Amino acid sequence: MLQRRATIRSSSGLHARPASHFTQAVAATGLPITIARAGGEGVPASSVLMVMGMALDHGEEVVLASESTEAEAALEELVALLETDLDADS
Amino acid sequence: MSLTTSPALTGLGVGRGVAVAPVAQLRPAPRAPQDEAAPADADAAAAQVASLLTGLSAELAERSAQADGALAEVLMATSAIAADPALAAEARRRIEQGTGPATAVTEAVAGFAATFAAAGGYLAERVTDLHSVRDRIVARLLGAPDPGLPALDRPSVVVAVDLSPADTAALDLDLVAAILTEEGGPTGHTAIIAGQLGLPCVVRAAGVTELTDGTLVAVDAAAGTITPEPDAALQESYRLRAQRSAALDADQAPGATSDGHEVALLANIGTVEDAARAGSTPAQGVGLFRTEVLFLGRQTAPTLEEQVTAYRAVLEALGDRKVVVRTLDAGADKPLAFAQQGTEENPALGVRGYRLARTLPEVVGTQLDALGQVARSLPEAERDRLWVMAPMVATPAEAREVAERARAAGITRVGVMVEIPAAALRAEQILAEVDFVSLGTNDLAQYTMATDRLRGELADLLDPWQPAVLDLVAATARGGRQADKPVGVCGESAGDPVMALVLAGLGVTSLSMSPGSLAAARFALRRHTLAECEAIATAALAAPDAPAGRAAATDLVAAEVRETLGL
Structure with a gap:
């Protein structure tokens, strides 16, 4: 199992627009990826409802994980995405 | 066609307009049947739901691409939810x-909605x-038309349980003759929008959602009545009233009493x-520019x-x-x-209006900077x-801070x-710090009456006719006279022509209202010294309660004004 830690950098947290941006990127990888709070249970990272439902705030740490051995590059990209302020580009 | 006139339905009227037009019901969303049968083929049923969701997501994405701003964002977010x-x-x-x-589908959505609602704040809004x-x-799934x-293909009377801001935004206003709702209050969203557009509107009108689509109705916003299938005589009298009100609209002179005040x-x-x-x-001019409306959503x-x-x-x-321009009045119901x-716990008593400067000073600061840049x-x-x-200033110290920053x-x-009783009672001290005050009568009534x-x-x-509320208006106007500075009123009550006379009599120097109400106020002022x-104001203040105050004031209004405005 591959795991990567990331800190949410979107200024208003991982809410609607940043969340849909992120989940679309996950879906685009086509890989099974989960997102969890450190020590918490993972949910499918491609689900905007699950991800929004976590109500992740700015500055919170999360763990991305995948059973796929090919997910290394994808996880790195997703970490970079979470650590960008997705609210800032409007 | 029926020759008899059916009994009228009643509610709280907004504005003074009349309209005769057929009913168009805003269709409520159908609910899943209580005892819905299990599907014969579970796999096929699940596949149908999945394909409907995919189809809806694609439609919403397409509509989002054609929209812009906040609406585009909401449509895109909704599309993503449907595709989840x-x-x-x-x-x-x-x-x-x-x-x-x-x-x-209903239960699945309810599950996610509960999570969102529990998270509160921003996420709770996404439940919509x-x-x-x-x-x-x-x-x-039920084969019903979309809610x-x-x-609309002709001017119609739009009827709904209540209208959300999104419903209102979707209306083709050129074809809306009047708005009727079962719920909502006289200072709620629907009423304010209708007032602004000069549309006759009746809220809290029980029974209107049972009217059949296409039924001709006569709406009288001044009386708060809706008459289904009006006879020819009633239609003619409404036509005359509409004509008279058009004649009032033709008077475009500045507001003044008959003796030039x-x-x-x-x-x-x-x-x-x-x-x-x-x-x-x-x-x-504009007496109240609600800037938060620009940024809703x-x-x-x-x-x-x-x-x-x-x-x-x-x-x-x-x-x-x-x-x-009123600076952001966020918080509470907005x-x-x-x-x-x-x-x-108590949003109306919490951080709202100018109090935002305590928790989000940069939001207030940016707005003042933007306004300053425009002024310069x-x-x-x-x-x-x-x-x-x-908005929402309670003390002279807060007023000084506003003045210094602005x-x-x-x-x-x-x-x-002036919306808080404390500010009304201390109007003179507040006016020592600023150039003018404006009374928000809706909030002043809310805070005076704890309602x-x-x-x-x-x-x-x-009711803005509550004598205690009028006492506070009078106190504020007195403060204005002592400081020799303007005291305006920008609450909806300024749009009631009898109240306009009372406010002028109390010493209020400007009245700001929905544009649709201006003609009646102008006409009423011009027919009185x-x-x-002042005599009308004295009568209203002397009354024991709100209905008596309104009645006493109305009794002193010139007969010509009462007849023309249907008071």
Whole structure:
């Protein structure tokens, strides 16, 4: 199992627009990826409802994980995405 | 056609207009049947739900591409929700356990909605998006038309349980003759929008949603009555009233009593489009520009540049007339996504209006900077055309802080709203700090009478004719006379022509209202002297309660005015 830690950098947290941006990127990888709070249970990272439902705030740490051995590059990209302020580009 | 006139339905009227037109019902969303049968083929049912969700998501994405701004964002977010595999999977799980498809979708959505609601704040607002997905999918599963309003092909009376801001935004206003709702209050969203557009409106009208589509109805907003299938005589009398009110509209002179005492008549606006509409009326300016309306539904705080553009557009639409800008009045019933306060036990008494400067000083600071930039860019002679006031100020110290910050930003005319009884009682001290005050009578009544503005069943307590509320208006006007500074009224009560006379009599110097109410107020003022207005005010203040005050004041109104305005 591959795991990567990331800190949410979107200024208003991982809410609607940043969340849909992120989940679309996950879906685009086509890989099974989960997102969890450190020590918490993972949910499918491609689900905007699950991800929004976590109500992740700015500055919170999360763990991305995948059973796929090919997910290394994808996880790195997703970490970079979470650590960008997705609210800032409007 | 029936020759007899059916008994009228009644509710609370907004404005003075009349209309005769057929009913168009805003269709409520169908619910899943209570005892929906288990699907014969669970797999096929789950696949149908999944394909409806995918189809809806694609439609919403397409509509989002054609929209812009906040609406585009909401549509895109809703599209993403409909496409979420977790939603289809939740519905499938329930269908496989023997739940009917419409019920399965309803329950799946309810599960996510509960999580969102529990998270509160921003996420709780997204529950609306989830519900709009549910309503459309359930309607399609049941073979019902999409919820909402059918496309109008002629002027119609729009009828609904209540109208959400989204419903109102979707209306083709050129074809709306009147609005009727079962719920909502006289100061609620629907009433304010209708007043602004000059549309006859009756809220809290029991039974209207049972009228059949296409039924001809006669609506009288002044009386708050709706007559289904009106006879020829009634239709003719409404036509005459509409004509008379058009004649009132033709009078475009500045507001004044018959003996020349000036009372400026101004318009309340919320958007650049409202400003353009107000600019085309004889309003002497804008007495209340609700800036938060520009930013409702926004996910991020508007930038300085965006604000400068919007404020400049509003000033341009008004030519050389004055514009009183109210700084953001977020909080309580007007949550802004970018100015979330967390959950408050008592939002009406919490961080709202100018109090935002304590928790989000940068939001307030950016707005004052934007307004200052616009003021400084005006030619010297025109700089005083931009007035800026802060809402929810309670003390002279707060008023001083507003004045210092606004003047430092470059604003020359600074004022505060009087909505809190403390501010009304100390108006003279507050006016020592600022250039003007403006009474928000809706909030002043709410805080004086300890009555939530959104509770329709308490509307009698919220009545602006409550003598205690008028006492506070009188105290504020007295403070204004002592300081020799303007005291305006920008609450909806200014739009009641009898109240306009009372306010003029108490010494209020300007009245700001929905543009649709200006003509009646102008006409009423012109038919009375200042001394007569003072006598009408004295009678209202002497009354034991609100209905008696209104009756006593109305008795003293000139007969010609009572007849013409249907008082």
